[in-house]
Amino acid sequence: MMLAGVALGLAQLAKFTALLLYPIFIFIILIILIRNNNHSSGQPTEGKISVAIRYIGEFCIITLVSMIVINAGYLFSSSFLPLSEYNFSSHFLKSAASVLWHRFPVPLPYDYLMGFDTQMSIAAGGIPFYVSYLMGEHSLTGWWYYYVVAFFVKNPEPLFIIILLAGAAWLGNKKERPDQITVLCVWVPAISYVIYFSFCTHIPIGIRYILPVFPLLFLASGYLLNPFMLENKTIKTLLAVLAVVYLLIGLSVFPRYLSYFNIVSGGSQNGSFWLIDSNLDWGQNLPGLKKYMDKNNIREIKLGYFGRVDPALYGIKYSLAEKEPREGIYAISINYLVGRPYYLLTEDAKNLLLVDMNYFENYRKLKPSAIVDHTIYIYDMRNL
8 A cells, every 4th residue: 555655656757647546546435345245245244344445445546656756756746735825727726626615725835736727727628739630730729539540540550459359358258357356447537538538638739648658558558468368379360469569569659759650540651640749749859960971961951940949059050940841951840840839949049929720821832851850940042
């Protein structure tokens, strides 16, 4: 319990999405208690109550330990401030605060809770800066199927086959079927995360939001290595082939993992049709741009780069790309080309210039002379 509480606290210090684990734990406990009650009708009521109390007590201990870890992560700064000190902006926390005593001492760091409040406000959607993109369309509220599409275009094909085999094995292998708690602890969190981000948030901007699902899927797939399963030579051979293909795909795209899209979706060169932002371009290809400039003897470039790292750190001499293309050589990030609003880092690397949606739309009509690592489009217009 102590270790579980520490792990839960550390997870929340890393990512607010770990807060979903609390209702997930409660749901799993309820399912276990209901099933135990149905399968032990002859057990005395006192015994059933004691089991329920034990589960609830363990959950309370885990919660308490996780809160201590969170406070420790913030060096216990501004903890236990009265609720009246907070000015929430999200509907969720405003509603929660409205039913609590205004002098209630909040047992969490002020910055932690206000950070969560900001994330909840953003997740509600409607903010132009966080406009979503999917299959050539933009939206301020997103699509319920965004993460389903992202999952199927951003992962290697062998993974889907492995997951299907694992699901069939879990359901079909009655002799070595996993126990109830294992099933709940693997599948309930995985399904819950997908449902929550698909239906309860409105800024789908990256498959990274459902990253917690992947370790759970890998755990589920590990069931295929059960000795009982490996007795079947066909399954053993198929798993070996899938593992080798998976490894080869990983090696073939190294180190361009962020911009990877599978073959079925059209490959990485077609990624901008499906998704952008952290699924494709997070400004990771300045080194690639520098190599392109050196190879083609380009001393200076007009840059529309999606990122905040100073290009000068990579030896790139640049000026900001204009909204209207003129004479010169331009390098424009794909996120801007499809219309994503963001910031441009000025030449002195001290200021950020906010660019609106479709700021670089006039470049879409032009044919790029090269594409650097699927994310930076080069337009050579020196002869204009």
